[in-house]
Amino acid sequence: MNIHFKRYSHLTLHDQICQYFMDRISSNMIKEGEKLPSVRQLSKELGVSLVTVQKAYQQLQEKGYVESFQGKGVFVKSLKQPKNIYNTDTNWQMLIPDYVPRAQSLSISQPLRNIRYNLATACIDESILPIDWIKKVTMQVIEQYSYLLGQYSSANGDSEFRTAVSNYLVSKNLHIPPEHILAVSGAQQGIELVAKTFIGPNDIVLMEAPTYPGSIDIFKARGAQIIPIPVEQDGIDTKVLLKICDQYHPKLLYINPTFQNPTGTTLSMKKRKELIDIAESYHFLILEDDPWSELYFQEPPPPPIKSFDQSGHVIYLKGFSKFLSPACRIGALVTEGRLLEKLIAAKSISDLGSPLLTQKIIAALLQSTELNTILQHLRNNLRKQANQCVQLLHQNSSLLMFRPSNGGNTIWVELPKNVHADILLEHAHTKQLSFLPGNACFPTHVPNQYIRLSFAALPADELEQAIKSLCDIIHTLSQKYDEIERYPSF
Amino acid sequence: MNIHFKRYSHLTLHDQICQYFMDRISSNMIKEGEKLPSVRQLSKELGVSLVTVQKAYQQLQEKGYVESFQGKGVFVKSLKQPKNIYNTDTNWQMLIPDYVPRAQSLSISQPLRNIRYNLATACIDESILPIDWIKKVTMQVIEQYSYLLGQYSSANGDSEFRTAVSNYLVSKNLHIPPEHILAVSGAQQGIELVAKTFIGPNDIVLMEAPTYPGSIDIFKARGAQIIPIPVEQDGIDTKVLLKICDQYHPKLLYINPTFQNPTGTTLSMKKRKELIDIAESYHFLILEDDPWSELYFQEPPPPPIKSFDQSGHVIYLKGFSKFLSPACRIGALVTEGRLLEKLIAAKSISDLGSPLLTQKIIAALLQSTELNTILQHLRNNLRKQANQCVQLLHQNSSLLMFRPSNGGNTIWVELPKNVHADILLEHAHTKQLSFLPGNACFPTHVPNQYIRLSFAALPADELEQAIKSLCDIIHTLSQKYDEIERYPSF
Numbered sequence: 001m002n003i004h005f006k007r008y009s010h011l012t013l014h015d016q017i018c019q020y021f022m023d024r025i026s027s028n029m030i031k032e033g034e035k036l037p038s039v040r041q042l043s044k045e046l047g048v049s050l051v052t053v054q055k056a057y058q059q060l061q062e063k064g065y066v067e068s069f070q071g072k073g074v075f076v077k078s079l080k081q082p083k084n085i086y087n088t089d090t091n092w093q094m095l096i097p098d099y100v101p102r103a104q105s106l107s108i109s110q111p112l113r114n115i116r117y118n119l120a121t122a123c124i125d126e127s128i129l130p131i132d133w134i135k136k137v138t139m140q141v142i143e144q145y146s147y148l149l150g151q152y153s154s155a156n157g158d159s160e161f162r163t164a165v166s167n168y169l170v171s172k173n174l175h176i177p178p179e180h181i182l183a184v185s186g187a188q189q190g191i192e193l194v195a196k197t198f199i200g201p202n203d204i205v206l207m208e209a210p211t212y213p214g215s216i217d218i219f220k221a222r223g224a225q226i227i228p229i230p231v232e233q234d235g236i237d238t239k240v241l242l243k244i245c246d247q248y249h250p251k252l253l254y255i256n257p258t259f260q261n262p263t264g265t266t267l268s269m270k271k272r273k274e275l276i277d278i279a280e281s282y283h284f285l286i287l288e289d290d291p292w293s294e295l296y297f298q299e300p301p302p303p304p305i306k307s308f309d310q311s312g313h314v315i316y317l318k319g320f321s322k323f324l325s326p327a328c329r330i331g332a333l334v335t336e337g338r339l340l341e342k343l344i345a346a347k348s349i350s351d352l353g354s355p356l357l358t359q360k361i362i363a364a365l366l367q368s369t370e371l372n373t374i375l376q377h378l379r380n381n382l383r384k385q386a387n388q389c390v391q392l393l394h395q396n397s398s399l400l401m402f403r404p405s406n407g408g409n410t411i412w413v414e415l416p417k418n419v420h421a422d423i424l425l426e427h428a429h430t431k432q433l434s435f436l437p438g439n440a441c442f443p444t445h446v447p448n449q450y451i452r453l454s455f456a457a458l459p460a461d462e463l464e465q466a467i468k469s470l471c472d473i474i475h476t477l478s479q480k481y482d483e484i485e486r487y488p489s490f
Numbered sequence: 491m492n493i494h495f496k497r498y499s500h501l502t503l504h505d506q507i508c509q510y511f512m513d514r515i516s517s518n519m520i521k522e523g524e525k526l527p528s529v530r531q532l533s534k535e536l537g538v539s540l541v542t543v544q545k546a547y548q549q550l551q552e553k554g555y556v557e558s559f560q561g562k563g564v565f566v567k568s569l570k571q572p573k574n575i576y577n578t579d580t581n582w583q584m585l586i587p588d589y590v591p592r593a594q595s596l597s598i599s600q601p602l603r604n605i606r607y608n609l610a611t612a613c614i615d616e617s618i619l620p621i622d623w624i625k626k627v628t629m630q631v632i633e634q635y636s637y638l639l640g641q642y643s644s645a646n647g648d649s650e651f652r653t654a655v656s657n658y659l660v661s662k663n664l665h666i667p668p669e670h671i672l673a674v675s676g677a678q679q680g681i682e683l684v685a686k687t688f689i690g691p692n693d694i695v696l697m698e699a700p701t702y703p704g705s706i707d708i709f710k711a712r713g714a715q716i717i718p719i720p721v722e723q724d725g726i727d728t729k730v731l732l733k734i735c736d737q738y739h740p741k742l743l744y745i746n747p748t749f750q751n752p753t754g755t756t757l758s759m760k761k762r763k764e765l766i767d768i769a770e771s772y773h774f775l776i777l778e779d780d781p782w783s784e785l786y787f788q789e790p791p792p793p794p795i796k797s798f799d800q801s802g803h804v805i806y807l808k809g810f811s812k813f814l815s816p817a818c819r820i821g822a823l824v825t826e827g828r829l830l831e832k833l834i835a836a837k838s839i840s841d842l843g844s845p846l847l848t849q850k851i852i853a854a855l856l857q858s859t860e861l862n863t864i865l866q867h868l869r870n871n872l873r874k875q876a877n878q879c880v881q882l883l884h885q886n887s888s889l890l891m892f893r894p895s896n897g898g899n900t901i902w903v904e905l906p907k908n909v910h911a912d913i914l915l916e917h918a919h920t921k922q923l924s925f926l927p928g929n930a931c932f933p934t935h936v937p938n939q940y941i942r943l944s945f946a947a948l949p950a951d952e953l954e955q956a957i958k959s960l961c962d963i964i965h966t967l968s969q970k971y972d973e974i975e976r977y978p979s980f
Contacts, residue, residue, distance in 0.1 A: 027835065029831065029832070029835055093802060093827050093828035093829050095773075096688060096741075096775070096828075096829070097688075097690075098687050098688055098832050099686060099687060099688070099689075099690050100686075100687055100832050100835045100836050100839065103835035103836075103838050103839055105645075105838050105839060105842060106645055106834065106835055106838035106839075121642075123642060124640075125640075126637055126639075126640030126641060129639075129640040131636060131637060131639055131640050132636075134636075134639045134640070135632060135636040135639055138632055138639065139629065139632060139633075142625060142628055142629055142632070143629075146621060146622075146625040147616055147621060148817050149616075149619075149621055149624045149625060149628065149815045149816075149817045149818075150614075150615075150616030150619040150621050150624070150815070150816060150817065151616060151816055151817055152611075152613060152811070152816045152817070152819070153817075155595075155596055185675055185841050185844075185845070186841050186842060188839075188840070188841050188842045189840060189841040192839065192840055192841070196589060196590075196686075196711070197588050197589060197590055198586060198587075198588055198589070199589075200587075200589050214839070214842065217838075217839045218839055221686070221836075221839055251586075283585075285586070312583060321642070325639045325640070325847070326639075326640060326641055326642045326846075327638050327639045327640065327641055327642070327643075327845055327846040327847040328639075328845055328847055329642070329841070329842075329843075329844075329845040329846075330845075337583050338583035338586075339583050339586070341519065342519070342588050342590050344596065345517065345519055345590045345593035345596055346590050346593075346711075348593050348595050348596035348707075349590065349593055349595060349596075349678075349682065349704070349707045349708055349711055350678070350679060350682050350840075351675050351676050351678050351679040351682070351819070352595060352676060352678045352704065352819075353819075354675075354819075355675070355817055355818055355819040355820075355845065355848050356816075356817040356819075357815070357817040357818055357847075357848060357851075358845050358847060358848060361847075
């Protein structure tokens, strides 16, 4: 057991213990039917009172995560028969404390085997991606640079890759020399590098609520104290942000300003400039995550926050997996000075540098003369999928609330009050359908009234099937719970 | 400043402060000419006495890392004119505490620009690697599976890759189902995943001394307390290991048992079995790093420690970069049960999974019918290089002590008493030559009397040039210091 208590947190100790177990149970890191440590044992191990642990376990039971059996102990709740509780083969391994509190990204990236319609992963289906072009360019790279197969990249990244990124970013009003670019193995690694370099136990990290689930995992694993800031129609609520900054000393704000994952909202130009002012005044870093600002449906979005940054407070993160080759998983971190040096050191410690081959492929794709045509085509396809998804939702359910996005590839949907996202997901799974329950996008526990749908993760015809099927389930559940006039016990 | 003091360490506080700065200066994370915080400032920040900081700075000065200027402060020592000390452009960034104490791997993986003969990186030159075969297989993979360019891998790795590794490991007497294999982006990431999952501040990690420098960086960055165990001719000294286990409670032993990096020694069969007994008795994990057990020159080495593991105490790490495609940087972690689940969660948090493309390429190389022929050829070439290197060292210098290795691609050389490895490196750089100073391989500061040479990092003719040139410099330096009859001031 390895709970980093935050003595100055706004959460009580029993809330923190409860949150610790909720995180791990919902990430499937503590499994259905597993036994929790006894109250006495945990209280001793953590050096807290018996009452504190009892309160935490009671809370867990009230929230429906565990059940208690007289004389036997507290077990993670399961609708099915608990299995292997008494299997002690690798029991000693349970005694090894670990530092991985939550891995929500795992359950998202690895949907169940029998799922046919996966609306959970924020990716673009291969039928929509320009696979032929990617293949052609990849073959050219290997033909041209076969000697590179015997070489490592330097820790900060291949210079051709960094130059290609530098040139590409000009289209976003970012004028960045190649020396200020660090190649990373995908955006997730980019966030993790920043976290492991600058964030440690009890450092305060500000996050949008809701936000990208993988980022929560990272900052929780670093032991950070996360303070959620609400997201409005024009992006993060800067009034709340200012209040928090007056009260606490945040070290970093993680933000996804353009077609935000999961809400689809875009931070206004005014607020982008405002954020720079706030970061400079309160001396915190901004990590700007930009997975898909090129995937706009009408007008291009405002330029990145980084383009207004004169003082080096913004670390800009550009992922390429979402719209170039996912199989390469390559991205870039943009920053300068001391911050960059430390990030390169952290990258070197992490993996000595990203693979040279995948960097060369992404470099060639970015430098291709066809890139603009390809992107235009991709935008058209995604707009069609987004429109189709919105129409289908409108046609098939009047119970849902949502706002069409202007880019990206997710849509954020509010469920009817009597339909709980987790219950809906259980039913959806029986129809071979999956989505992301909104809960995964909040750093702390919230009523689970939202779902995120990835409208580009399926070909058009399958999307239609999936949305219709989903709306049917929602209707059935809503009627059922309306009839029995009570809120599900979960 | 972010020094994790280890209150129960065998090192005093001032020793720990001194070590902190030495790590960062020798990793080039604090640069020549930079000013250290004032004694008063640091004492306040760390909550230690002025005397403690003074002692630490005095130690640093005695060891030649810094110099003090009356009224100006303490500066990192430099033979050249200190530059940019008063450049305050990104000065505020210096105030941001970080969690990256040492990045020795960075300085190794990124040799200076003007180095022609790089004997520092433990890699195989592309003239020796089977590049044509790698290229052929890679082209086939892309031709056959072009749709995969649009797909992500799952967090634990592609199932074809895991099956290929499972089959490959049978040759090492390891019978591992694909479900017990986790794909990682190179061995360095494998070590880091284990460290971030199981090791936190003040956990005790045992390491061979000397050991692979990149692993020291990782465990230091986790705030671990590292206890070095000497390496004998037949591998780690198990008597010392037992004594340490009686005194402390280690959580993990990191070991490189076969053609150890850097010493080239191989752990005896007897000691392999003994290690399992010790780990079971004292309940610690063994991380067995195996970068090149297939690269033997005579007889195959004993099977991995993991092959004797019945109780799940050993996590086995197989890197493929050293002998298959370095540009793919793919490896595999092997473990089971709880440990595996947590490692998969950590992998998911780190980067959501390794790239699918590079996994498919390594899978195809491992499954190739030509693999055994290719490996045999590679072994022959490496044996030739190793023999050549040993002969050249014998011919050109009677001053050196070393033991030829039976595999791998490094040789560990003891310098004459009056030649210091760092001084030698400075002179070598002027001849466009580089090697790894042995100091980088020890977790704590030691007299720098060793160097590691990578005999496969250059083609045969260049290796000859490089070793001759190196021996010349050693002779000149040894004579010089012999004449002036004093030890260099460093």
